[in-house]
Amino acid sequence: MADLAQNFCERRRNAESKVRTAKLRPTRQRIALADILFRKGDRHVGAEELYAEAVSAGVNLSLATVYNTLHQFTTAGLLRAIAVEGSKTYFDTNISDHHHFFVEGPNTVMDITGGPIGVTNLPEAPEGMEIVNVDVVIRLRPKRS
Amino acid sequence: MADLAQNFCERRRNAESKVRTAKLRPTRQRIALADILFRKGDRHVGAEELYAEAVSAGVNLSLATVYNTLHQFTTAGLLRAIAVEGSKTYFDTNISDHHHFFVEGPNTVMDITGGPIGVTNLPEAPEGMEIVNVDVVIRLRPKRS
DNA sequence: CTGTGTGCAAACTCTTTGCATAAGT
DNA sequence: ACTTATGCAAAGAGTTTGCACACAG
Numbered sequence: 001m002a003d004l005a006q007n008f009c010e011r012r013r014n015a016e017s018k019v020r021t022a023k024l025r026p027t028r029q030r031i032a033l034a035d036i037l038f039r040k041g042d043r044h045v046g047a048e049e050l051y052a053e054a055v056s057a058g059v060n061l062s063l064a065t066v067y068n069t070l071h072q073f074t075t076a077g078l079l080r081a082i083a084v085e086g087s088k089t090y091f092d093t094n095i096s097d098h099h100h101f102f103v104e105g106p107n108t109v110m111d112i113t114g115g116p117i118g119v120t121n122l123p124e125a126p127e128g129m130e131i132v133n134v135d136v137v138i139r140l141r142p143k144r145s
Numbered sequence: 146m147a148d149l150a151q152n153f154c155e156r157r158r159n160a161e162s163k164v165r166t167a168k169l170r171p172t173r174q175r176i177a178l179a180d181i182l183f184r185k186g187d188r189h190v191g192a193e194e195l196y197a198e199a200v201s202a203g204v205n206l207s208l209a210t211v212y213n214t215l216h217q218f219t220t221a222g223l224l225r226a227i228a229v230e231g232s233k234t235y236f237d238t239n240i241s242d243h244h245h246f247f248v249e250g251p252n253t254v255m256d257i258t259g260g261p262i263g264v265t266n267l268p269e270a271p272e273g274m275e276i277v278n279v280d281v282v283i284r285l286r287p288k289r290s
Numbered sequence: 291c292t293g294t295g296t297g298c299a300a301a302c303t304c305t306t307t308g309c310a311t312a313a314g315t
Numbered sequence: 316a317c318t319t320a321t322g323c324a325a326a327g328a329g330t331t332t333g334c335a336c337a338c339a340g
Binding site: 082103110116131142 | 226227228229230231232234246247248249255257258259260261262263264265266267268270271273274275276277278279280281282283284285286287288289
C-alpha cells in the first residue's frame, strides 16, 4: 500500500515537473493530463479519447480544457501534432524524430519501429521559408484476400 | 473565335472522357468539375475552393455534389487526397508519385519539385496489412528574422 | 421510362470562443 | 488579492446524409 501511494506521488511529481517545464501553472487538470499522457510510453491520442480517459480516471475537467492543454503542451514542445489526412488531430507523446503508420478503417496511428527511415534528396525550403519538420506517413489498409 | 469554340469543345470532350474513365455518368456537373480540375496542370484544391470556382464559372451545382464528385474521382484514381494535418481535405490532380510542402499560415499545399525524394529503410507493412501509399509532407513556415 | 445523380437543408463531428466562476501563487 | 485557468454552452468550420426532384441512357 505504501508503495502504491509512493508511486502515485512520484508520478504526480513527474507530471507536475512536465507542466512546469512548459511554463504553465500546475493546475489539477494539467497535472492529471500530463500524468495520463506521459505515464505510459509513446501514445497517440485524440482530444476526445484523452478526455474520456481523464473522466474515467475520476478527474473533473471539461473537453475545452483538454483542447487547451493539448495545444499548450504542443506549443511547449511536450507533444507533437501528427499530420494525417482526416478530420481529427492526433497528438504524439514521442517528440523524437520518427514517423507513422496510419491504418485506414480504424483510423489509428502507430509509430514506425525497427530502424529509422531516411529521406534522401530532401529539397531546399523555398525562398523565405524554413522547414519546420518532415513527416512521413505510410498509409495502410487491411490486406484483402 | 472558331478556335475558342474548338478549344472549349475539346476541353469538354477531354473532361467527359475522364468522367467515363471513372465509370461515372457524364453529367453536366461532373464534366464541369473534371474540366476545371484537369484543364490546368497540377492543382491542390479543397472542396470549397472548387465549388467557388465552379460557381464563378457559371456552373450550377451544389457543394454536396462537389464533395460527392471529389470522392468519386478519388475512388476512381483520378485524384488523390493529401494527408496534411488540419481540418481540411486537399485533393491533388497529380496522381504520380510525388510529395508536398505544407505552408503554415496560409495553409497551402505545394508540390515538391526538383528531383524525386527518396525514402530509405522503408519498413514492412505489419502482418495482415498492405501499404496504400507513402506520403512525405515537409512543413514550412515563413522564416522569422 | 428507369435508375442514378443532384440540390437543398439539416445533421454531425471536431474544434474554438466568450464570459462568468474557480483556483493557483 | 491578483492573475490566470477552467467550465459551460454556444458558435464555427468542414463534411455528410436523406429525400424529393431532375436528368442521362
